[in-house]
Amino acid sequence: MMRLYKTDALVLRVRDFSEADRIVTLYTYSRGKVQAIAKGSRKTKSRKRGAVQPFTYGNFLLYQGRSLDTITQCEPKESFSHLREDLVKLAYSTYLTELVDGFTAEGEPNEQVFLLLLTTFYLLLKDNPGLLVRAFELKLLNILGYCPQLESCVHCHGPVAGNAAKVRFSSRLGGVLCDKCSGHDPFATTIQMGSLKTMQQLLKWDIRRLQVLKVPEERQQEIAAILRHYIDERIERKLKSTVFLDTVLQ
Ligand SMILES: [Zn+2]
Missing domain, CATH: 2.40.50.140 (Nucleic acid-binding proteins)
Structure with missing residues (x-):
């Protein structure tokens, strides 16, 4: 070699x-x-x-x-000096790099991870960081095989009632639960159906097109909390950048 x-x-x-x-x-x-x-x-x-x-x-x-x-x-x-000059962008960028560091191992090349991080850095120079970072989290998890099950019940693989206002999400089991299975994780969180739909969009859409997506602040916060909990359950080490991020976002 x-x-x-x-x-x-x-x-x-x-x-x-x-x-x-x-x-x-x-x-x-x-x-x-x-x-x-x-x-x-x-x-x-x-x-x-x-x-x-x-x-x-x-x-x-x-x-x-x-x-x-x-x-x-x-x-x-x-x-990317602009990402270091703005506290909010610095906190988000530090978080993105810590996620990549935490979820990847040496000696496992993945071009998609590289391109996702590079594209997100460019977009972070101008776009609304919140939604962009949520999309980054979902896409990174998806590329690396850790994506939450968002389309059907994580337990029985049956459909999740799309007309209900709320749905149960289990971080531990790794996705949404249908009505029948909702008791399978007593620690599952009840989330708005709208949050689930937005997460599905964030996962599927081209990350460069997210700016056309209008998502109420309250829903963005719910999605941020769901993904934070989900990621904490899967990453081996405790993320340090989230403390900094939470401080600057207050
Ligand atoms: Zn089910």
């Missing part, structure tokens, strides 16, 4: 490693999640300094190591 490789990547996370070096978590187009060391990147004069900031999209030349790869060169294509 070639030990030197070139790939487009997004910076998920950056942490200090030593006096001069940083460890960068990248989501690469060709190899999925990669941990790499950026030598000398903490030095003020380093050319890598700008390139290894969170959210940066660039073309990276990496050297494959035994446990950590090394960033040899990086040509930034888009720094």
Whole structure:
């Protein structure tokens, strides 16, 4: 195998490693999640300094190591600096990268994950972040095989009465429950049918077209709460960015 490789990547996370070096978590187009060391990147004069900031999209030349790869060169294509300058956008972007980091493993390339995150960063520069992030959550879960069952009952696979005003959603079982099965999870939450319909749309629609979707604030909040709970049940580690996100959204 070639030990030197070139790939487009997004910076998920950056942490200090030593006096001069940083460890960068990248989501690469060709190899999925990669941990790499950026030598000398903490030095003020380093050319890598700008390139290894969170959210940066660039073309990276990496050297494959035994446990950590090394960033040899990086040509930034888009720094997404606007996402770092606005607190709300910073909080949302940090959350998106933490979700990708938390739900993916190294050595499992997935072009769809890369493209979803890149597209969402571009849209976050101008769009209403709330709905966009809800769509991101659903699409990411779907790509990785964790999507909640939204079209039919998660227990019996039967139809869910579309004319009812409310429906039960079970985070533990992973989707909606029909009337007959609603007792199968006593901890299931009752949600508005409208919230379920909106989640179905967010999952199916092209993420670039969401701006035409008008969703009342109250429903957006209900969907945010459902997905937060659902994701917490599935992700192994506790998300740290949600604390920051909740603080800036207050
Ligand atoms: Zn059922």
